[in-house]
Amino acid sequence: MAEHTRAAVLTAPRRLELVARPKPVAREGEALVRVAATAVCHTDLEIYIGRHPGVRLPRVMGHEATGVVEAVGPGAGRLRPGQRVLLNPIIACGSCDCCARGRGNLCRRAGLFGREMDGSLAEHVVLPERYLYPLPEHLSLTKATLIETLATVRHAQERARIAPEEFVVVLGQGAAGLLHTQLAKLSGARKVVAVSRSPAKLALARRMKADEVVDASRQDVVAAVREATDGRGADVVVDAAGAPALLAPALEMLAPGGKLLLYGISHRPVADFTTFPLYFKELTIYGSRALTPEDVGPAIALVAEGAVDLEGFITATYPLERAAAAFDDYERAPGSILRLVIGPGE
Ligand SMILES: [Zn+2]
Ligand SMILES: [Zn+2]
Structure with a gap:
């Protein structure tokens, strides 16, 4: 029998359901990541309340995420199981004119993980290895969700x-x-x-x-x-x-x-x-739109070296089971919340 994993699925505006699904498998060039933490930002809130144009439901939200590599597929050699990683959620096609000019953030077919495709409000995700960036051991995976921003x-x-x-x-x-x-x-x-x-x-x-x-x-x-x-x-x-x-x-x-x-x-x-x-x-x-792969490494370094201070950014954390409560709290007081983080943590 296939192993299962759970994901918080937005089935209608303001309706998040925890659903069991077969655990995804890493194919050629991909890695399976056990999600540790997902920070929720304004984009997610707009999707949650049904105000983000063009998002089709059902959808698993979540794009500011960290986790631990659980397995790698054939041909994926850069990462090893146990490696702590940050996700780059800007999924570019790699072949349009913008991608060819090194501007994948403007990709004509780009999608945001957790918006155009299912994201990280789940126990596991699978992504091509190139979207995963190793994180130093000493960084908290909860705090490191801020590195995407x-x-x-x-x-x-x-x-x-x-x-x-x-x-x-x-x-x-x-x-x-x-x-x-x-x-x-x-x-x-x-x-x-x-x-x-x-x-x-x-x-x-x-x-x-x-x-x-x-x-x-x-x-x-x-x-x-x-x-x-x-x-x-x-x-x-x-x-x-x-x-x-x-x-x-x-x-x-x-x-x-x-x-x-x-x-x-x-x-x-x-x-x-x-x-x-x-x-x-x-x-x-x-x-300015999103980020390019060239921004991720320096952003990790700024936090790893202590040049950027992330203390005080995380207002509250919630387990995946309480993802809906996180969004309801966020909707009630968006101005007084910096980041809410969902997930089991380390
Ligand atoms: Zn965001
Ligand atoms: Zn492209």
Whole structure:
């Protein structure tokens, strides 16, 4: 009789069912991974409540995941059973024009593990070996789920190329915003200003070496940025909040020649937008999508070396059986949760 494994299947919006399935088998070039932990992000929440366009149910969610290799298929020689790994969830075709240019994150047939295909809210997953990255023994597999987000943050900052001596503003201090704050500091930015409406997140931002924090619920952010930059404006604004209403003030707080990095995303239209500041201050706007394989190794190294601090990012952990409770808690208070992690852990 085939061995079984369990997965949390989203069968309808807000309905997660724990289902027993035959345990997958690693074929040519693949590895079977026992999932240790999956962090839940805003993308998952959108899928859970049925608001993510184009996701077909039933679906097993989960893309920010770590685990331990249980078996490898024929021809898979890079990993060994027992190896701790991080999953790269950006599944690219490898043959379209974008993949050929080394930009698999823009693959014309790309899918996200846990969105276009079944993901890691399960006891086991099978993936081609190239999507699995070895993790050092000393890293917690629960905390290491954050490395996927860190890799997307690194990818975004590589595009905007923060130079030393630049003034950087990070709008939003959720998990990604806090990582943006840390990476901007590591890139040698002259000053990093962290903006949030949450005093708790601003306290974390301070611990993560933000030079100044601005409470957007009580302060005029544009004026505060002007003051923090000696009146000249920011060189780089990172939008890690993604609210359409932030676009106009983000452009306003930029210095001439400044760069706006759009990391947070929204499907909602932007009202009252004018391109005039783009012309007048000759601004550059960067979009950034997901991560490339080249971002994963450096992101692991940043955490392994202790350069990036992941303490305090995980608000709560849940066993797979309580995955629905995790999503319900997240939906109730998305603003006060950084990351919820589902899975058995180590
Ligand atoms: Zn995510
Ligand atoms: Zn492709």
